[in-house]
Amino acid sequence: MIRDDAGFESNEKITGREPVQRKDKPAEQMYDREVPLNGISGHTLLHDWLDGEVDAMRASEVEGKSKVELWTRINAESEMLRRRVTPVHVQQRIMAALPDTPGTATSWWKHQVTMTPVSAIAIGVALLAVGALIIQALR
Amino acid sequence: MTATPLQNQGAQPLGAGSSTPDAEVPGIDVDQEIIAKVLAGSKDSFGVLITRYSDPLYRHALGMTGSPDVAEDILQASFIKAYQHLGEVRGRFDAWVFRIVANSCKDWLKNIRRTHVSYDEDDQPSTYSTPEEEMDRNELRTDLQFALARLAPSLREAFVMKHVEGRSYEEMALLLETTVGALKMRVHRAREALQQLLEEKYA
Numbered sequence: 621m622i623r624d625d626a627g628f629e630s631n632e633k634i635t636g637r638e639p640v641q642r643k644d645k646p647a648e649q650m651y652d653r654e655v656p657l658n659g660i661s662g663h664t665l666l667h668d669w670l671d672g673e674v675d676a677m678r679a680s681e682v683e684g685k686s687k688v689e690l691w692t693r694i695n696a697e698s699e700m701l702r703r704r705v706t707p708v709h710v711q712q713r714i715m716a717a718l719p720d721t722p723g724t725a726t727s728w729w730k731h732q733v734t735m736t737p738v739s740a741i742a743i744g745v746a747l748l749a750v751g752a753l754i755i756q757a758l759r
Numbered sequence: 760m761t762a763t764p765l766q767n768q769g770a771q772p773l774g775a776g777s778s779t780p781d782a783e784v785p786g787i788d789v790d791q792e793i794i795a796k797v798l799a800g801s802k803d804s805f806g807v808l809i810t811r812y813s814d815p816l817y818r819h820a821l822g823m824t825g826s827p828d829v830a831e832d833i834l835q836a837s838f839i840k841a842y843q844h845l846g847e848v849r850g851r852f853d854a855w856v857f858r859i860v861a862n863s864c865k866d867w868l869k870n871i872r873r874t875h876v877s878y879d880e881d882d883q884p885s886t887y888s889t890p891e892e893e894m895d896r897n898e899l900r901t902d903l904q905f906a907l908a909r910l911a912p913s914l915r916e917a918f919v920m921k922h923v924e925g926r927s928y929e930e931m932a933l934l935l936e937t938t939v940g941a942l943k944m945r946v947h948r949a950r951e952a953l954q955q956l957l958e959e960k961y962a
Contacts, residue, residue, distance in 0.1 A: 666950075667946075667947050667950065670922075670950065671928075671943075686958070687954065687958065690954065690957060690958055690961050691950075691954075693899055693961065694899075694903060694922070694953070694957075695922065696896075697896065697899055697900055697903055698922040698923045698925075700896075701818065701821065701822060701923045702818065702923055702924065702925055704814075704817065704818050704821060705814050705817070706813040706814050706816075706817040706831075706834065707827075707831065710813070710817070710831045710834060710835065711806070711809050711810065711813055713831075713835055714809055714813075714834070714835045714838045714839065715803075715805075715806050715809065717835060717839055718802060718805065718838075718839060718842050719839075719842070719843065720802070721800075722797050722798055722802070722805065722842050722843070722845045722846070
């Protein structure tokens with residue numbers, strides 16, 4: 621989404637000579653932007669700990685005990701979800717819903733066209749009839 | 760038999776297997792054999808692929824949608840789609856079917872208007888020792904789901920793969936066909952956003 625940063629929405633009078641100050645965008649608008657990690661401010665010891673590169677004690681000393689405790693709780697919750705398995709009835713449901721033949725499915729325009737003598741004659745007759753109709757219409 | 764990245768019994772980090780080319784991972788060869796059997800008419804053999812990969816795919820769908828019912832539907836539709844297009848598989852079946860599920864989840868997130876999804880409809884048995892602990896954890900679970908629902912789908916996907924599924928960045932990069940650096944950035948952004956949303960209450 622492109623936002624107008626010129627400040628017109630706040631009814632500021634702009635003479636045209638005054639420099640327009642850009643407003644700071646909220647941080648969450650930046651989440652989807654991907655830039656190299658080297659030297660970015662968000663790359664903290666907390667991430668290193670969560671990525672298994674330093675121990676909790678070290679992360680706690682630098683980042684604060686409360687943050688490490690919060691992430692310990694989030695990780696415990698994530699662990700619970702990691703143990704989830706597919707309910708048995710789902711596998712049975714999928715097998716029952718499968719079509720009879722598997723997918724050699726290709727798009728219709730990729731299908732090979734088979735031409736029998738009868739269909740070739742029928743197509744020829746149809747083309748002649750269409751041609752005759754066009755000639756008649758032109759006269 | 761070596762496990763492939765997506766094989767059931769837990770999402771295993773690729774580790775030594777992750778850096779090897781496809782042909783050197785025995786699980787991939789087994790998949791190819793099964794696919795050949797299915798294409799030759801053995802419909803039941805497809806059940807082997809479902810058994811091998813359903814759990815990590817289900818967990819991904821569950822983490823992304825927050826709803827067991829939706830996760831089941833996405834899993835079913837994805838496996839049927841995979842079956843219908845099985846002749847088009849090039850390379851690894853597990854990565855291919857993962858992308859079908861991942862795209863379905865993101866499509867669902869784009870279309871959904873709900874802001875709140877929860878695990879309330881969950882029928883899994885409780886493992887908490889006391890009612891207080893259960894209440895406490897349920898509250899965090901609900902708040903975490905609220906917070907996850909506010910993330911952009913790509914950030915949510917990266918967080919779920921890293922924290923819920925326990926994958927390595929290398930494995931994630933293989934499955935999502937992107938770079939480790941880009942994924943680290945997404946996971947870091949997701950963590951920062953979640954922390955902002957949750958720390959006022961919990962930290």
